[in-house]
Amino acid sequence: MKIGVFDSGLGGLYIFRKLLKYLPAYDYIYLGDNARVPYGGRSPELIYQFTKRAVDFLFHKDCQIVILACNTASANALTRLQRKYLPENFSERRVLGIIIPTVEAAVEENFKKIGIIGTRATIDSQSYPAELKKLAPEIKVYQKECSLLVPLIEEGELEWEGLDLLIKKYLKALPLTKLNGLILACTHYGLIGDQIKRNLPTRVKVISQGEVVAEKFKSYLQRHPEMESKLDKNSRRTYYVTDLTHRYEDLIKLFLVNHFKNAKLELVNI
Numbered sequence: 602m603k604i605g606v607f608d609s610g611l612g613g614l615y616i617f618r619k620l621l622k623y624l625p626a627y628d629y630i631y632l633g634d635n636a637r638v639p640y641g642g643r644s645p646e647l648i649y650q651f652t653k654r655a656v657d658f659l660f661h662k663d664c665q666i667v668i669l670a671c672n673t674a675s676a677n678a679l680t681r682l683q684r685k686y687l688p689e690n691f692s693e694r695r696v697l698g699i700i701i702p703t704v705e706a707a708v709e710e711n712f713k714k715i716g717i718i719g720t721r722a723t724i725d726s727q728s729y730p731a732e733l734k735k736l737a738p739e740i741k742v743y744q745k746e747c748s749l750l751v752p753l754i755e756e757g758e759l760e761w762e763g764l765d766l767l768i769k770k771y772l773k774a775l776p777l778t779k780l781n782g783l784i785l786a787c788t789h790y791g792l793i794g795d796q797i798k799r800n801l802p803t804r805v806k807v808i809s810q811g812e813v814v815a816e817k818f819k820s821y822l823q824r825h826p827e828m829e830s831k832l833d834k835n836s837r838r839t840y841y842v843t844d845l846t847h848r849y850e851d852l853i854k855l856f857l858v859n860h861f862k863n864a865k866l867e868l869v870n871i
């Protein structure tokens with residue numbers, strides 16, 4: 602069986618790249634719902650419905666575990682999927698999110714004041730402050746939604762000077778001189794991590810989710826041999842998108858750097 606990795610679009614590729622680096626032997630299916638991206642401005646109910654469809658598709662493609670490589674989906678759909686959809690439909694399989702591993706990594710850093718940037722739906726869900734409060738109630742949390750970044754990244758505008766202006770505008774809303782750390786709580790932002798870092802005081806440590814999620818997932822598999830033993834290890838990768846254009850294909854190849862060789866990209870209707 603396979604590992605499914607889901608995002609609304611290209612952002613999950615950032616996580617996927619790191620999974621392939623740290624856990625290359627497994628068979629993976631990546632699904633990007635680019636026909637409906639961005640999810641970040643949508644209601645929790647709609648995000649849940651979209652995410653449920655995506656997870657359902659991946660389970661029917663023989664995935665044993667699905668990673669929601671999307672904060673917006675993790676914040677708005679994960680709990681409901683785990684409490685209702687999974688027990689009723691696929692009780693032997695697992696859906697994992699990326700918020701708790703990220704929060705654990707931030708707590709391990711011993712930050713006293715932490716900034717969080719993400720989509721509107723992630724910030725409005727208050728998932729990050731709630732999870733941080735459970736593990737380290739003393740940490741002060743400052744959040745800012747950055748709604749316009751995902752559309753620009755989906756357009757591949759990574760080097761445009763307008764992107765830099767926008768990052769400056771969003772970061773200005775945070776008390777940068779007080780922060781010890783900043784969580785990039787949107788997988789898309791991993792693709793512009795360098796552009797974000799150059800607009801921050803060097804003292805502020807950036808938590809970007811790629812490495813964090815891959816490392817925590819590796820330890821999850823070690824702790825759950827009953828799941829790990831079901832996974833195929835033929836290094837096969839399949840990529841599905843819900844809208845396919847030449848431009849999108851080129852962007853996927855760009856973001857996957859060398860990992861796309863011999864891989865198939867297929868259009869699906871979910």
Ligand code: DGL
Binds near residue numbers: 610612642751
């Ligand atoms: N990549 C998704 C995340 O981590 C957000 C993209 C979107 O708005 O669809 O939140």
